[in-house]
Amino acid sequence: MDRRSFIQLGGIAAAAALAGKSTEALAQDQAASPNRPARNVASPPAPGGQPAVVTPNGSTLPWRVVNGVKVGHLIAQEVDNEFAPGLRARCWGYNGGTPGPTLEAVEGDRVRIYVTNRLPEPTTVHWHGMILPNGMDGVAGLNQRPIPPGETYVYEFDLRHAGTFMYHSHFDEMTQIALGMVGMFVVHPRAARGPRVAHDFVLMAHEWKIDIGASRPDPLAMNDFNVLTFNGKSFPATEPLVVGRGQRVRIRLGNLGPMDHHPIHIHGLNFKVTATDGGYVPESAQSPQTTVLVPVGSTRVIEFVPEEAGDWAMHCHMTHHIMTQMGHRMTPLVGADTRRLDQRLTRVLPAAMTMGQTGMGTMGAMQMPIPENSVAMRGSPGPFSTIDMGGMFTVLKVRERPTAEDAATWYTYPPGTTVERADAQRMQADGIDTALGPDAGER
């Protein structure tokens, strides 16, 4: 079993297939390793043939059904998260990761969720967007006593409404949310709504401040977030979304970052926002979009049918959110004549290099020595050249036969469909003369 089929089948089914153990044995394992994907529920959880949600780079929480109640266990703990190759940091999360495992259930289910606190300070869990008894809402002080370190509290409530929700700590919110105490909570409708979808993804946006060379996010940061993630990963660590051309795709976007809203943009298609954490958007109110703003503390569900195969970029459109650990103290030198400076620097600091005279796009390819555990200005190899983006960026891979595709391969371009150097004869025939002045384009 490879990653592709894992993504295709969804965490639950794939993990069960991987494990191949008896349900009993798995149930015993569960307490010891709570962060393993679901195994005691082997079939898609949603009725009506609705596909299970897939959390790229993440997992789904396993339930154990006890007397008709879905019982789950979240462990709040410190986790070691690799944001991208070369950058790890100690974060706080659930069941070994941040975001925590996706909770996935069906409208009308009763859930009982145990929360064990292994953090050094109290915590709670708030079920963001859900309508439930007030005492289960998880706001420390207001609705409950905070869960002290080392203790396990239990939440139990009915999932009255279908929708795309989230969960997060509601104690020491600034610190705990900044350090990653967040996760998604998907409630499928009892009966499928709208057109059937072939793929159902969950992407949670988050932002972090991890100083270059540091290995723990700064929970005090209010500005200057320099690591932007989908499901805890920055590009190129974000797993691509492989979908079939002409197939309906649903992506559930959530944002529990500390400060910033993210305009998420997808290339090569348009989509409609079908739901928020407040409920379904009536079809009459859905408008076609290519970018959807996902504000802090809300979810946006989009659906689309891609008509063009290829590797399509999907990213936040704030340019600084597609950078990873961009240093902002660099000396701006675009367009500067630095020959004198270069000469001087060679004498004063032979190892130092003047940067940025011609812009910064090629720096990712330079691979200059930088501090340990940092990925500043590190591009990643693309099929044509270095991809200089990082951060909140992933690739939507639209394929003819998505199940047969290896998610790691790049799109194969049909001949004559890529951009090439302009042919001189053709330029002449088309009346293009590059020797003309700046206004040549307008003639």
Next chain:
Amino acid sequence: MRIPFTTLISGVLLTGCVSTAIHNDLPQVRELARTSVPDGVVEGEVNASTDSQVLQALRQPVDVDAAVRIALAGNRELRALFREMGIARGRLLQAGVVPNPVVGVEFLPERNSRFELRVEYDITGLILAPASSRAASSEVDAARFRAAAAVVATGLEARADYYSFVAAEQKLAIAQQALDALAAARDAANAMRASGNAAEFTADVQIAAYERARVGVSEAELEVAHRRETLTRLFGIAGGEVIWHSSGSLPEAEHQLSVPDRVETTAIEASFALKEQRAHLEALGRQAGMASTAGWMPEIVADVHALLGHPESTETNSLGDDWRFGAGVDVRLPIFAQNRGMAGALSAEFDAQMERYIGTAVTVRSAAREARNRLVSAHARVRLYADVIVPAQQRVMEQALLQYNAMDLSVFELLNARREQLDVELARVETLAEYWTARAEFESVIAGALVHTREGAR
């Protein structure tokens, strides 16, 4: 005309004799100071031109040992002190001289005795001469100790001045590098300004910082010139035509510092100041003793006389024409003048000198402790720089470069890091010079010099 001529003749005669004696004193001074002093320093007539050995030595790059050798050969004050050993020598010669007899011859034409010869001799002077000589020989000892002390002190000064000079050269090089770093910052700001990336302000700040730093380099240049002149004076180089060079930078200090035990005792035992004062005390004691002896001793003058002819003879009455002899003794009784004033004065001088002697011992002990403290402290600081601070600052520099590469530091901050590193280098050189100076001082104290510790090499 006559008198100067004779004075010159006798002077030359006396000098010839005394300069031989200085030649004999020099090996003893060498042994006392445990230093080789060339014979040339007391040879021949005093000459204003620079010693040829000194000129020879200055053609090579000068290291610290060469600096000491040159100073010992060329320093005029030291050479003067060697010559001055001749003063004590001369006084010693003078003191050992026994009284001359007084010879009187008389013609007595009014009498028939035609001729009278009388020889008088100061017997007291003869008796006191050896004691006087002993007192003077103590002063010769004192002069030798003084010269040995000057040898050690000159050696110390040469080392300390040399370290200051080399440190000044190194500090100038560092200041120039710091200026270069500021020039790079200025160039960066100008490039930013010219390309529209920065306000006039950014460029002006960097230009001002660069121009300010040029003053520092200028001061560092003056310091090098000053330290060079200090050494040139010490070397006794007559003209400014001699361009000499140091052999390089200050050596690193050894890892472990070994300080001998019983530093105070060693310093006391070796102290030339104490030895000199003791010799002086001995001389004073002898002079006082002699004065008091002379005071109580009757002044005896014996005389022998011979007479040709009879004193009663006249031209008409010749009573004889043969030789007659007689003798006599004059005794001046010390009834009123007993030389008490002189003896008392000398005795008081002795007591005063004794107080100073004890005071010097206190100073020597204190100076020994202080020299050791400075040495130990300077060594600890030098090692702290070498083992901890310089590597730490090096790591700062390396990390600054990585942060700069990651665009997390501006070029100005990067160059600041370089300047901080140069600041540390500057402090390290200063401390190293302080250490070598402290070490020279400590070794001089142990060798018997009375050292007034310097305030480092800054």
